[in-house]
Amino acid sequence: MSDLNSFKKQALDELLDLLRIPSISTLPENKADVQRAADCVEAALKTAGMTRTEQIQRGTHPLVYGEWLGAAGKPTLLLYGHYDVQPADPLEEWKSPPFEPEIRDNNIYARGATDDKGQTWILIKAVEWLMRRDGRLPVNVRFLIEGEEEVGGEAIERYVSEKPAQLKADAAVICDSEMFAPGLPSICTGLRGIVYGELLVEAAKQDLHSGVYGGAAPNPIMAIAEILCALKDKDGHILIPGVYDRVVEPAPAEKEAWASLPFNEKEYLEKEIGATAITGEPGYSVFDKTWARPTLEVHGIRGGFVGDGAKTVIPARALAKISLRLVADQRPEEVINQLKAAIAKVTPKGVKAEYKHLHGAGPSLVNPDSPFIKESALAMEEVFGKKTVYIRSGGSIPIVGLFQTHLGMPSVLMGFGLPDDNLHSPNEKFHVPNFYNGIDAVIRYMERLGANA
Amino acid sequence: MSDLNSFKKQALDELLDLLRIPSISTLPENKADVQRAADCVEAALKTAGMTRTEQIQRGTHPLVYGEWLGAAGKPTLLLYGHYDVQPADPLEEWKSPPFEPEIRDNNIYARGATDDKGQTWILIKAVEWLMRRDGRLPVNVRFLIEGEEEVGGEAIERYVSEKPAQLKADAAVICDSEMFAPGLPSICTGLRGIVYGELLVEAAKQDLHSGVYGGAAPNPIMAIAEILCALKDKDGHILIPGVYDRVVEPAPAEKEAWASLPFNEKEYLEKEIGATAITGEPGYSVFDKTWARPTLEVHGIRGGFVGDGAKTVIPARALAKISLRLVADQRPEEVINQLKAAIAKVTPKGVKAEYKHLHGAGPSLVNPDSPFIKESALAMEEVFGKKTVYIRSGGSIPIVGLFQTHLGMPSVLMGFGLPDDNLHSPNEKFHVPNFYNGIDAVIRYMERLGANA
Numbered sequence: 001m002s003d004l005n006s007f008k009k010q011a012l013d014e015l016l017d018l019l020r021i022p023s024i025s026t027l028p029e030n031k032a033d034v035q036r037a038a039d040c041v042e043a044a045l046k047t048a049g050m051t052r053t054e055q056i057q058r059g060t061h062p063l064v065y066g067e068w069l070g071a072a073g074k075p076t077l078l079l080y081g082h083y084d085v086q087p088a089d090p091l092e093e094w095k096s097p098p099f100e101p102e103i104r105d106n107n108i109y110a111r112g113a114t115d116d117k118g119q120t121w122i123l124i125k126a127v128e129w130l131m132r133r134d135g136r137l138p139v140n141v142r143f144l145i146e147g148e149e150e151v152g153g154e155a156i157e158r159y160v161s162e163k164p165a166q167l168k169a170d171a172a173v174i175c176d177s178e179m180f181a182p183g184l185p186s187i188c189t190g191l192r193g194i195v196y197g198e199l200l201v202e203a204a205k206q207d208l209h210s211g212v213y214g215g216a217a218p219n220p221i222m223a224i225a226e227i228l229c230a231l232k233d234k235d236g237h238i239l240i241p242g243v244y245d246r247v248v249e250p251a252p253a254e255k256e257a258w259a260s261l262p263f264n265e266k267e268y269l270e271k272e273i274g275a276t277a278i279t280g281e282p283g284y285s286v287f288d289k290t291w292a293r294p295t296l297e298v299h300g301i302r303g304g305f306v307g308d309g310a311k312t313v314i315p316a317r318a319l320a321k322i323s324l325r326l327v328a329d330q331r332p333e334e335v336i337n338q339l340k341a342a343i344a345k346v347t348p349k350g351v352k353a354e355y356k357h358l359h360g361a362g363p364s365l366v367n368p369d370s371p372f373i374k375e376s377a378l379a380m381e382e383v384f385g386k387k388t389v390y391i392r393s394g395g396s397i398p399i400v401g402l403f404q405t406h407l408g409m410p411s412v413l414m415g416f417g418l419p420d421d422n423l424h425s426p427n428e429k430f431h432v433p434n435f436y437n438g439i440d441a442v443i444r445y446m447e448r449l450g451a452n453a
Numbered sequence: 454m455s456d457l458n459s460f461k462k463q464a465l466d467e468l469l470d471l472l473r474i475p476s477i478s479t480l481p482e483n484k485a486d487v488q489r490a491a492d493c494v495e496a497a498l499k500t501a502g503m504t505r506t507e508q509i510q511r512g513t514h515p516l517v518y519g520e521w522l523g524a525a526g527k528p529t530l531l532l533y534g535h536y537d538v539q540p541a542d543p544l545e546e547w548k549s550p551p552f553e554p555e556i557r558d559n560n561i562y563a564r565g566a567t568d569d570k571g572q573t574w575i576l577i578k579a580v581e582w583l584m585r586r587d588g589r590l591p592v593n594v595r596f597l598i599e600g601e602e603e604v605g606g607e608a609i610e611r612y613v614s615e616k617p618a619q620l621k622a623d624a625a626v627i628c629d630s631e632m633f634a635p636g637l638p639s640i641c642t643g644l645r646g647i648v649y650g651e652l653l654v655e656a657a658k659q660d661l662h663s664g665v666y667g668g669a670a671p672n673p674i675m676a677i678a679e680i681l682c683a684l685k686d687k688d689g690h691i692l693i694p695g696v697y698d699r700v701v702e703p704a705p706a707e708k709e710a711w712a713s714l715p716f717n718e719k720e721y722l723e724k725e726i727g728a729t730a731i732t733g734e735p736g737y738s739v740f741d742k743t744w745a746r747p748t749l750e751v752h753g754i755r756g757g758f759v760g761d762g763a764k765t766v767i768p769a770r771a772l773a774k775i776s777l778r779l780v781a782d783q784r785p786e787e788v789i790n791q792l793k794a795a796i797a798k799v800t801p802k803g804v805k806a807e808y809k810h811l812h813g814a815g816p817s818l819v820n821p822d823s824p825f826i827k828e829s830a831l832a833m834e835e836v837f838g839k840k841t842v843y844i845r846s847g848g849s850i851p852i853v854g855l856f857q858t859h860l861g862m863p864s865v866l867m868g869f870g871l872p873d874d875n876l877h878s879p880n881e882k883f884h885v886p887n888f889y890n891g892i893d894a895v896i897r898y899m900e901r902l903g904a905n906a
């Protein structure tokens with residue numbers, strides 16, 4: 001197959017097969033599916049010409065490793081992606097089933113299409129093409145594709161900290177972020193960290209009749225409401241003492257660059273969010289709010305009777321899933337302690353509240369002056385025909401901090417997702433032209449690095 | 454069967470059969486079970502010697518009617534109970550299954566044991582005994598046993614307002630409340646009303662990634678928390694404008710009587726509630742808080758991801774089930790309007806909030822000087838050997854207000870439940886001696902009324 005276009009079309013078909021596997025890492029019942037996805041990725045690495053592949057067990061789901069180190073004297077890239085996906089509920093809101101990929105209007109609709117199977121596939125297929133065409137690569141590569149990104153990434157954290165020598169490389173390339181706008185090549189230079197856990201409130205020893213006890217007995221749902229309102233005010237300002245102490249303001253030049261990005265707040269509100277107003281801290285732009293400011297969110301809540309009709313009960317307990325997104329230089333451990341202290345301080349009379357930590361990751365910022373970043377920007381400019389913009393992301397890719405800390409290398413975040421790709425939501429999609437251009441851009445990046453770095 | 458003790462034992466066995474029927478009126482899937490319970494009650498009324506019985510359809514589940522009007526010149530009692538029950542969840546907290554009644558430590562454990570199958574059975578079996586013994590009754594009786602008490606009681610409301618002549622009586626006897634303490638006969642002279650509905654908050658058009666949008670997008674769970682905290686403060690004081698305007702303070706004599714009731718606040722907290730503190734409005738006693746003050750409670754809440762693990766989503770919507778308990782002279786319609794106005798006023802930016810009303814009932818107070826109340830107090834004194842106390846209940850029995858409004862009759866609330874009977878909760882129970890003494894007390898009440906009224 002000497003035609004790159006035919007190759008890319010076949011790569012798309014293969015991607016659809018991978019998307020059919022419901023590799024939801026957070027659900028125990030999908031464990032075998034996650035393994036199937038790992039096997040599929042390992043097979044693809046072999047096909048791409050890796051001289052050695054391996055599945056590494058350090059948690060529930062394996063890391064898939066593959067290497068080709070035949071370019072003596074050339075830089076080595078650590079290529080990162082993940083093959084696990086978020087749960088797909090609420091299922092009824094999907095137009096086509098989440099694990100039966102469907103192409104509509106030049107978009108692939110499926111859970112994991114963008115996040116991150118589609119983008120992982122870009123890395124693998126770019127390498128496969130170069131290997132087919134040239135019988136070798138312009139740089140050395142080590143793939144490290146994980147299966148627990150959506151569930152905390154503890155396995156990869158363990159492995160990276162245990163075996164830094166086996167992952168020795170000059171830079172990591174991470175394909176798990178988004179372009180700022182369709183057709184506009186983007187490199188992400190900053191990510192938020194996260195601290196995620198459960199807030200459990202217990203009141204009475206059992207559910208109580210709200211007529212008999214209402215007015216005298218503590219209500220755990222009300223208590224969660226009071227705690228949440230004491231942790232964040234109506235303006236979106238977090239009230240946890242000390243939480244803003246380490247927050248670094250972006251440099252004026254970076255803020256200026258953001259201000260010149262193509263952005264229509266009305267469209268953002270109406271098309272992406274679809275609510276009646278943008279909320280959050282007054283005096284900050286949407287970029288500030290989502291890229292450079294910490295936030296506290298509630299992801300889910302349950303307690304008491306929520307069936308049809310009425311049940312007049314004061315429940316015994318209630319639970320909320322909460323997180324803080326962190327920005328440089330906030331530290332997860334410190335924020336966890338601040339959060340726990342704040343909860344203890346604001347817990348209302350009559351109830352017990354406990355924060356149970358589930359996972360965390362530090363924020364990260366990369367230096368845009370690294371040659372690995374610059375060549376990436378230039379490669380994307382060639383493919384997309386537009387000047388690459390430097391953006392940040394409000395999401396968390398914990399691996400970036402991990403690579404910096406344990407492997408001492410910068411991460412190049414080449415992202416090909418789009419802002420309206422519905423990550424973590426029903427009808428997640430991936431724009432087919434971005435899949436194709438992504439393969440081209442990674443090919444050019446490696447060629448440029450092989451020639452210039 | 455001439456022995457009352459043997460009769461009562463057999464009545465208990467029959468009650469267990471009724472308790473085996475999961476007549477949960479709020480769940481559509483239990484509709485056939487509710488009908489079975491209605492049939493069982495109608496059969497019992499026939500056995501008790503009613504000359505006419507009927508199932509009356511005015512809603513989802515039938516009203517069961519039965520009459521014996523052969524005591525010319527004597528008063529007529531309208532005997533009220535209900536055969537439907539609350540849902541039984543959380544099922545895992547029951548020591549024995551909710552619909553497999555088990556007698557332990559002289560208590561019947563089952564959903565509906567006290568509320569209200571056991572107490573309804575007292576009325577039916579007292580009448581049956583008198584009829585068996587004497588071939589007639591000392592007073593005229595009309596039974597009206599409903600099947601939608603736990604779901605709003607709309608069918609009975611419709612029937613009572615449509616056909617007042619068919620229910621003509623001098624007083625209603627309602628067996629659906631509790632004794633103040635074991636062995637202490639009690640008549641309930643006041644009930645709280647209720648306004649119950651759903652608070653639905655909608656934010657974005659779909660679930661959003663909390664990393665990408667967190668900080669700029671509205672969060673409906675946070676919005677519900679803010680609305681709840683704006684409706685009730687940390688001290689349990691309701692913040693809805695105008696809501697206290699019609700609240701009548703109990704007479705000083707009534708409050709003094711309450712103060713002399715046997716009550717240990719520490720035991721109430723530890724044994725009944727089992728939380729770390731009694732909460733609610735400062736400066737009010739537990740009796741004030743639960744009998745004479747309105748309260749706002751959250752019965753259930755749901756929104757977003759609440760499975761195991763983590764999902765970093767900002768949900769599109771969230772829902773809470775809320776109610777206000779009302780006291781004399783609050784009016785449900787007025788409170789609904791006050792509540793809706795308050796919600797509209799405090800709904801935070803970016804979200805839409807809607808209160809969907811499900812059901813309501815006015816509060817009620819009865820005059821303790823009625824001869825129907827006084828004879829009841831004396832009958833219970835005879836059986837229990839203690840002076841009857843006048844109490845109130847924080848719960849709502851909408852039928853009391855209905856009987857007052859449409860039939861112009863007082864309601865006699867003879868209650869045989871106990872404060873720790875776990876109404877609406879797992880492990881609901883009914884004390885067997887109270888079941889037996891209840892039958893004796895109703896027998897003596899009718900005998901006294903036949904002789905003295």
